[in-house]
Amino acid sequence: MLNTTAWNRIRYGLYAPVYDLVAERAFRAARRRALAQVDWRPGMRVLLVGAGTGLDLPWLPRDIELHATDLAPRMVRRLVHRAERLGRDVQAETMDAERLDYPDGHFDVVVMHLILAVMPDPARGLAEAHRVLRGEGQLCVMDKFQADARPASLPRRGLNLLTSAIATDITRQARPLLASAGFTIEQDTPVMMGTLFRALLACKARPADG
Numbered sequence: 001m002l003n004t005t006a007w008n009r010i011r012y013g014l015y016a017p018v019y020d021l022v023a024e025r026a027f028r029a030a031r032r033r034a035l036a037q038v039d040w041r042p043g044m045r046v047l048l049v050g051a052g053t054g055l056d057l058p059w060l061p062r063d064i065e066l067h068a069t070d071l072a073p074r075m076v077r078r079l080v081h082r083a084e085r086l087g088r089d090v091q092a093e094t095m096d097a098e099r100l101d102y103p104d105g106h107f108d109v110v111v112m113h114l115i116l117a118v119m120p121d122p123a124r125g126l127a128e129a130h131r132v133l134r135g136e137g138q139l140c141v142m143d144k145f146q147a148d149a150r151p152a153s154l155p156r157r158g159l160n161l162l163t164s165a166i167a168t169d170i171t172r173q174a175r176p177l178l179a180s181a182g183f184t185i186e187q188d189t190p191v192m193m194g195t196l197f198r199a200l201l202a203c204k205a206r207p208a209d210g
Contacts, residue, residue, distance in 0.1 A: 004120050005096060009071050012052075016074035019053055023114070027142075030191040031113060032059045034142035034199035037187050040064070044108040049097045049129065050115030054079035057088055067107075069095035098124040105134045113142045116177065117168040126181035130204060139183055139202040142191065145174040178202050 012019075035056065042063040048056055051068035052075050060066065066088065070076050073094045083090040095101055097112075098121055110129045116122045129139055146152050152171035178185055183202040191199045 005071065005098070008118060008120070012070075012072035013074045016053065016072060016078055019075070019078075020055070023052070024055055027055070027114065027192070030142055030197055030199065031056055033189065033191045034113065034140055035059045035111070037189065037199060037201040038109055038138055038140050041108075045106065046109045046111065047100075047102070047107045047132065048111045048113075049100070049125070050112060050119075051075075051079055051092070052114075054082040054090070056111060056113060057082055057086055057090070060088075062088070064109075066090045067102075068092045069097065069100070071096055098128060100128045100132055102132045104131055105137075106132050107137060108134055109138045109140060111140045113140075114168075116141060116143045117145070117170075117172055122172060122177055123180060126177060126183070130182050133204060135204060137204065139178075139200075141174070141178070141200040141202065142197065143172075143174075144168065144170065144193075144197050146171050147195070148173050148175040174198060174200055179205075 040061050043065070045065045046060070046067065048066070048068040051070050054068065068079055068090050069092070070079065071094070076092050076094050079090070080092050083092070097115060097119060110133055112125070112129060116125065119125045133139065157171055175185060178200065182205050184205045185200050185202045187201040189199045191197050
């Protein structure tokens with residue numbers, strides 16, 4: 001299995017110089033739609049997990065306290081440069097999304113765009129997002145997901161051995177992942193390529209939610 005934290009740090013460091021050419025225009029509308037689902041309020045403390053080169057920055061409110069992390073140092077450096085060009089104050093750190101170095105209940109919003117499908121252990125990443133979110137916090141996810149109604153077919157799982165090594169996992173299901181991590185999905189919107197890419201807004205599950 002090549003989808004490991006060490007391999008992701010290497011490959012995204014290699015991708016960094018050309019990442020914007022591939023991902024900026026392609027996902028611009030999907031990012032905006034995902035972020036528009038958040039109930040924004042002035043002064044919110046917000047964390048971008050797996051923030052890459054900072055392509056979410058133009059679509060975020062300016063009256064928030066913004067933090068960003070990425071596994072690859074080269075991605076973080078590019079994010080810092082983008083923040084400077086946009087006049088954004090961002091506290092950016094190189095950090096593993098599966099081991100966030102923040103206190104419990106520290107953030108009002110956690111944004112995870114195009115990261116759950118590439119993490120070696122998305123359940124652990126979501127557990128960390130759950131931990132650092134406040135009780136009434138919001139989780140904003142945008143990614144590609146296998147349909148929730150059925151598991152991936154055998155051919156799809158076979159193809160995934162290749163895609164997960166060079167790009168992304170194509171077998172992960174949104175609702176089981178988020179529910180297992182203690183989240184309740186409040187909005188679930190297809191944003192790209194039919195229903196393949198979805199924008200989800202979730203909150204911490206309350207006891208009555210199961």
